[in-house]
Amino acid sequence: MPNRKFGRASDQRAAILKNQVTTLIINGKVETTVARAKEISAIVEKLVSSAVKESDNYTTKEITVSAAKIDGKGKKVLKTKTAKSGAKYEVVDREVKTKTVQVDNASRLAARKAMIKWVNKSHDAEGNIINPVNKIFDDIAPRYAGRNGGYTRIIRLGARRGDGAEMAILEFV
Structure with a gap:
């Protein structure tokens, strides 16, 4: 857990x-206070370096999948079966x-x-579910494959109007 309270x-x-970690991963940048930006940056740096380290650590495997046959209109294909009693009924044809x-x-x-501890599942504008952990491994880690740290930057914006808190934009490099 970070140090700042x-x-x-x-x-x-x-x-x-x-x-805010989830927002940074999904959107690529987040506007927040400088203190929060420093904490978020430390967390995201660890997540990305872990993903870069483990990016190619998987195997592939063939599995058998049973799926319903679909006709030209996108509907499931039905076939007629006969029960032992002679009754006829329809079942979905599978392949x-x-x-x-x-x-x-x-x-x-x-x-x-370990990454799941620091991110929330999110939705995009169309309502589709986005898994930030998959985004880290699939999109972000390959960009920084040859880099050792320094994946984020903090750009200071000045004092926030109202309470005078120092604001910053945190983004991926």
Whole structure:
């Protein structure tokens, strides 16, 4: 847990940091106070460096998947069956396919679980669910593959009107 208290109870402090870390990962930048930006930066640096380290630590595996057959209009194809009693009924026609899936190795899975502590699942403008952990591994980590730290920058904006708090923009480099 970070050092700064921000004048809040620990559960509120954790919620603020979690929300802002998630916002930074999804949007690429967040506007906040300088003190919060420093804390968020420290957290995100650790998450990204962990993702960069574990980026290629997975295997692929073929699995069999049973899925409903779909007709041209996008509806499920039905077929008629006969029960032992002679009654006829319809069931969804299914097809079995093989599919290649990615399986994380133990250390990569542990890194993902550690990241889940610092992010919330989010939604985009269309309402689709975005998993920030997947975004870190799929989008952010490959950008910084050859870099050792320094993934974020803090740009100071000046005092906030109202309470005079020093404001900053935190963004990925």
